[in-house]
Amino acid sequence: MRLTTVWYFLAEGWHSARRNVSLISLGTIAASLFVLGAVGLILMNLNHISQLLQARIEIRAFLEDDLSPEGVAAIRAQIQATDGVAQVTFVSKDEGLRRLRGQLGEHAGILDVVGENPLPDAFDVRVEDPDCTAQVAARISRIPGVLSVNYGRGFTEKLLATMRLVGVAGAAVAVLFVAAVVFIVGNTIRLTVISRAREIEVMKLVGATDWFIRWPFLVEGMVVGLVGAAVSGLLLFAGYKVTVRYITGLAPFIPVITAPEPVAALCITLLIMGVLMGAVAGGVFVKRYLRV
Amino acid sequence: MMMLIRLYNVSKVYPNGAVGLLNVDTYIRQGEFVFLVGPSGAGKTTFMNLLTRQVLPTQGQVIVDGRNVVRMRPSEVPYLRRAVRMIFQDYKLLPNKTAYENVAFALRVTEANPRQIRARVMESLELVGLAWKARAYPGELSGGEQQRVSIARAIVGDPTILLADEPTGNLDLDTSWGIMELLLRINKRGTTVIMATHNRSIVNGMMRRVIELDGGKIVRDDERGAYRREADHGMVLPG
Numbered sequence: 001m002r003l004t005t006v007w008y009f010l011a012e013g014w015h016s017a018r019r020n021v022s023l024i025s026l027g028t029i030a031a032s033l034f035v036l037g038a039v040g041l042i043l044m045n046l047n048h049i050s051q052l053l054q055a056r057i058e059i060r061a062f063l064e065d066d067l068s069p070e071g072v073a074a075i076r077a078q079i080q081a082t083d084g085v086a087q088v089t090f091v092s093k094d095e096g097l098r099r100l101r102g103q104l105g106e107h108a109g110i111l112d113v114v115g116e117n118p119l120p121d122a123f124d125v126r127v128e129d130p131d132c133t134a135q136v137a138a139r140i141s142r143i144p145g146v147l148s149v150n151y152g153r154g155f156t157e158k159l160l161a162t163m164r165l166v167g168v169a170g171a172a173v174a175v176l177f178v179a180a181v182v183f184i185v186g187n188t189i190r191l192t193v194i195s196r197a198r199e200i201e202v203m204k205l206v207g208a209t210d211w212f213i214r215w216p217f218l219v220e221g222m223v224v225g226l227v228g229a230a231v232s233g234l235l236l237f238a239g240y241k242v243t244v245r246y247i248t249g250l251a252p253f254i255p256v257i258t259a260p261e262p263v264a265a266l267c268i269t270l271l272i273m274g275v276l277m278g279a280v281a282g283g284v285f286v287k288r289y290l291r292v
Numbered sequence: 293m294m295m296l297i298r299l300y301n302v303s304k305v306y307p308n309g310a311v312g313l314l315n316v317d318t319y320i321r322q323g324e325f326v327f328l329v330g331p332s333g334a335g336k337t338t339f340m341n342l343l344t345r346q347v348l349p350t351q352g353q354v355i356v357d358g359r360n361v362v363r364m365r366p367s368e369v370p371y372l373r374r375a376v377r378m379i380f381q382d383y384k385l386l387p388n389k390t391a392y393e394n395v396a397f398a399l400r401v402t403e404a405n406p407r408q409i410r411a412r413v414m415e416s417l418e419l420v421g422l423a424w425k426a427r428a429y430p431g432e433l434s435g436g437e438q439q440r441v442s443i444a445r446a447i448v449g450d451p452t453i454l455l456a457d458e459p460t461g462n463l464d465l466d467t468s469w470g471i472m473e474l475l476l477r478i479n480k481r482g483t484t485v486i487m488a489t490h491n492r493s494i495v496n497g498m499m500r501r502v503i504e505l506d507g508g509k510i511v512r513d514d515e516r517g518a519y520r521r522e523a524d525h526g527m528v529l530p531g
Contacts, residue, residue, distance in 0.1 A: 203397075207373035
């Protein structure tokens with residue numbers, strides 16, 4: 001393809017985008033992409049939080065009292081050999097008490113009332129796949145010498161279920177808004193096709209190839225998508241910054257993403273998506289309206 | 293002379309049942325100047341649209357310059373249309389482009405070498421006698437001048453065939469003769485010209501091959517014909 005031809009496509013696409021795009025349709029595209037990006041940010045944050053939480057999910061296997069060091073070592077070996085186990089750490093009853101004191105904080109005094117250390121020795125077990133925590137815990141509980149297992153039953157499952165739900169809902173919303181963007185871009189392209197019907201007719205008559213006729217519309221779609229995405233990206237980036245400042249001020253214990261890089265990456269992804277959706281809409285709709 | 297166009301038993305019936313052409317079997321030689329005459333709806337425009345594959349026949353084969361128009365792939369159609377150019381009664385110029393840009397447009401969309409475009413456009417405009425109005429917009433030109441620009445646009449790519457669908461339909465007689473002179477000159481350079489017209493005096497004055505259509509059928513094909521045989525007896529209204 002000649003450089004002058006490429007230049008012609010870009011110029012034509014740009015000019016008709018400027019001519020035919022209304023503020024309303026651009027605003028709708030930007031709003032749709034904004035919602036899309038917002039869903040993305042929520043998912044990113046949930047993922048971030050759940051990863052932090054999942055890293056903390058451990059199975060604690062309490063051991064029966066009065067086991068010999070060899071017995072403890074044998075149990076350790078058995079746990080280690082269990083399917084799905086990633087890491088095993090021994091927590092002596094003294095270490096366990098120290099941790100419990102730390103967790104109880106100002107209420108630690110209650111332990112003094114109890115007097116003797118009530119905790120048994122234990123193993124902290126980290127699993128390979130958090131989804132399998134329950135199964136691994138069940139397997140470990142069957143090992144002789146293991147008194148009981150504890151893995152935050154319920155909470156793990158709830159967290160994972162919530163993640164999945166948000167993921168599915170987010171995907172559904174995303175599909176809806178992608179469709180909206182494609183439709184709006186398509187409508188813009190339709191207006192161009194109508195306003196340039198005569199030009200297209202002449203192009204066909206003098207022997208322009210289909211692709212030569214189609215390219216400017218593709219460019220137009222990409223321009224519309226890019227501008228809409230740029231607006232929403234900027235708003236999203238700025239909006240997220242403000243929201244994070246608000247959240248960290250209000251509830252500092254929620255580990256939201258504060259680094260700008262992943263948010264910027266999301267905005268750039270949005271930009272690329274805008275361009276791609278514009279190109280797809282331009283290509284598909286021009287074929288439909290043009291009948292070249 | 294070489295057969296440039298060949299129609300084998302061609303019929304075209306439109307989806308609404310209207311008959312465009314009916315069992316037409318004819319040929320046109322390279323370098324010929326042919327008039328298509330006949331009443332409105334006789335099939336003149338269908339005849340031309342078949343040659344540029346704007347419509348496909350419902351039956352028969354159309355061969356243009358060695359290419360089977362019916363069987364060609366859609367991707368080949370643009371190349372057919374670069375060889376077979378059309379001019380129209382309503383000129384079909386782009387109003388927001390100057391005369392020069394209108395002509396250059398026909399070259400640009402065929403991705404011609406940009407360095408050659410200027411020279412070829414000016415050459416075409418000179419041939420039609422409008423080089424001095426290259427910067428005028430169609431709205432600033434008379435009907436005859438606009439038709440000349442559209443002719444310049446048609447010939448700028450050196451087509452093998454020039455189809456003219458009532459090119460003088462909107463023009464007065466003097467201007468029409470100017471256009472005819474131009475078409476003859478283009479014909480002399482080797483381009484085959486097929487012209488559909490209702491203009492009796494032009495057909496009678498040129499003494500060229502006349503194919504008369506009626507109801508989609510060829511009813512007459514005279515090598516050096518008149519608009520109508522009956523015209524000699526004064527049975528046709530002047531038009």
